Amino acid sequence: MDQVEGYKGDKMMKIGILTSGGDAPGMNAAIRAITRCALTSGMEVFGIMDGYKGLVDGDIHKLERGSVSDTMFRGGTILGSARLPEFVEVDVRKKAIAKLKKHGIKALVVIGGDGTYRGALELTRMGINCVALPGTIDNDITATDYTIGFDTALNTVVQAVDKLRDTSSSHHRCSIVEVMGNHCGDLALYSAISCGAEIVITPETGYNEKKILERLQYLELTKKKRHSTVILTEKIIVASELANKISAATDFSGRATVLGHIQRGGSPTPFDRILATKMGDKAVELLKDGLGGQCVCSVDGKMVGVPIEEALAMPKKSRQALYDMFERLV
Numbered sequence: 001m002d003q004v005e006g007y008k009g010d011k012m013m014k015i016g017i018l019t020s021g022g023d024a025p026g027m028n029a030a031i032r033a034i035t036r037c038a039l040t041s042g043m044e045v046f047g048i049m050d051g052y053k054g055l056v057d058g059d060i061h062k063l064e065r066g067s068v069s070d071t072m073f074r075g076g077t078i079l080g081s082a083r084l085p086e087f088v089e090v091d092v093r094k095k096a097i098a099k100l101k102k103h104g105i106k107a108l109v110v111i112g113g114d115g116t117y118r119g120a121l122e123l124t125r126m127g128i129n130c131v132a133l134p135g136t137i138d139n140d141i142t143a144t145d146y147t148i149g150f151d152t153a154l155n156t157v158v159q160a161v162d163k164l165r166d167t168s169s170s171h172h173r174c175s176i177v178e179v180m181g182n183h184c185g186d187l188a189l190y191s192a193i194s195c196g197a198e199i200v201i202t203p204e205t206g207y208n209e210k211k212i213l214e215r216l217q218y219l220e221l222t223k224k225k226r227h228s229t230v231i232l233t234e235k236i237i238v239a240s241e242l243a244n245k246i247s248a249a250t251d252f253s254g255r256a257t258v259l260g261h262i263q264r265g266g267s268p269t270p271f272d273r274i275l276a277t278k279m280g281d282k283a284v285e286l287l288k289d290g291l292g293g294q295c296v297c298s299v300d301g302k303m304v305g306v307p308i309e310e311a312l313a314m315p316k317k318s319r320q321a322l323y324d325m326f327e328r329l330v
Contacts, residue, residue, distance in 0.1 A: 014044040014105045015287060016060065019077040020051035020084075020112035020119065023264055024135045024149025026272035027077040027111055032068040033280025034109050039065055041288060046105055050082040051112070052119055056092060058099040072273055075152075075266050081112075087119050097128060109283045111135040111148070114312060117295060121308045124293035131283045132295040132308055133276075137263060140184035143311035144297035148279065150187070151271040153180070153263045157191040160259055161229060165195070168227035174216060174252035176230045178239040180263050187263075188233040189319055193326055197229040200326060204319060207236050213249045215330075220250055228252060278303050 017034050019027050035045045047067070049059040071078055086092045100108070107129035110120045113136040120130035134141040137153035157179050164175045181187045185202025192200035198219055201207055212230070219225040230246075232239055243254030268276070279296045282303035286294050294305040 012042060012044070013107060013287065014046065014103065015107045015109065016046045016048050016055075016100065016103075016105045017063070017079065017109050018048040018051050018055060018111070019079050019081045019135060020110060020116040021081060022113065022136060023076045023081050024137050024147070025075045025152035025264070025266055025268035026148040026276040027079075027135050028068075028071040028074050029268060029273045029276035030111055030133055030135065030148060030280040031077070031079060032071050033277040034283055035063050035068045036065055037281050037284040038287075041284060043284075043287075046103060047079050048108075050080040051084065051116075052087045052096065053082040053084040054080070055096040055099060056084065056087070058102070060099065060103055060105075072277075073267050075264075075268060077111075083115075088122075093119075093122060093126060097123070097126060100128060107131070107287050109133065109280075109287070113138070113147075114141065117141075117308050117312055120295075121293055121312075124308075129287065129290070129292040130308075131286050131291070131305075133279045133283060134295065134297070135276075137180060137187065138182050138184045139186040140182060141295075141297075141311065142314040142317055143295065143306045144299065146275060146298055148272055148276045149264075149268070151275075152266060152268045153187060154190050154194070155269055156263050156266055157187065157231075157259060158194045160257070160262075161191060161195040161197070161231070164257060165227065165229060168229070168255070172226055172251070172253060174228040174230065174243075174246050174250070174254050176232055176239045176243050176246070176254060176256045178232045178234055178256070178258045180259075181233040182235070184316070185233050186319065188231045189322055189326070192229075192231040193322065193329070195229060195231070196329070197231045198225070198330055199228070199230040200232075200323075201230065201236055202233040203236070205323065209245065212242075213246065216246060216250050216252060220252060
């Protein structure tokens with residue numbers, strides 16, 4: 001996206017911050033960094049409550065340095081979040097822009113997933129300078145190596161699976177652990193490797209029931225395994241159904257655990273705090289340069305701006321090398 005006329009060099013720019021879609025640990029660290037870096041640059045900063053919904057409703061409040069004190073270590077988002085499917089409608093976006101103009105806000109930093117990105121792109125096309133940050137535990141924004149919240153969610157999953165392994169090994173069980181990820185298997189794959197799981201099922205691997213049961217039978221009869229762990233990405237098969245099939249086809253007692261929204265909560269890891277802080281600082285830099293329709297990405301450890309349109313069009317990254325390594329480890 002080209003520079004947006006009238007923004008570059010505007011030292012007194014008023015900017016807004018919102019978080020949209022599912023919350024992710026580290027969002028508060030990003031809000032803190034954006035707020036303080038922008039204030040240091042002479043900008044005025046406004047927090048918008050409950051994402052695009054709050055923008056349309058005009059739920060907008062001025063932020064000062066103290067507004068973001070003691071927030072970096074908190075999970076969730078102090079600005080709240082909500083989904084607003086109606087934001088795809090032009091008239092709804094016009095209402096949002098009217099609320100921004102009422103406060104003199106010329107630019108937005110939005111934090112969220114791909115739906116949040118699309119909203120930011122449309123607002124930029126309508127004259128509001130937007131920069132997007134990837135806040136999602138799914139790690140499904142291809143343009144960046146890691147998204148804010150992924151590392152914390154991964155740690156949460158690993159801690160849960162480690163505890164399940166203790167009880168599984170005591171009772172000759174197979175634990176089927178369902179994790180989030182939507183249409184991306186990164187959370188399942190990374191946790192499977194980290195936990196030494198025997199099987200991982202993701203959108204990338206597909207679901208092959210016969211192969212899964214045969215592997216468990218092999219591990220049980222040939223390798224004399226007393227317990228096994230299966231990591232499953234949500235929306236592929238109901239975890240309890242797979243547990244029942246395993247109980248029926250093997251001597252393992254299948255037990256399903258759906259971690260659910262516990263994966264979204266908790267204090268962000270140092271990695272996520274630093275990642276979010278760097279991204280927030282870069283977002284302010286892009287705004288000062290007058291760049292619209294950009295998203296902040298971590299690429300080989302460096303913060304770069306990538307056009308949102310380009311980021312959304314990128315194909316999924318191949319994790320085949322990691323899947324191949326996982327197979328060698330089982």
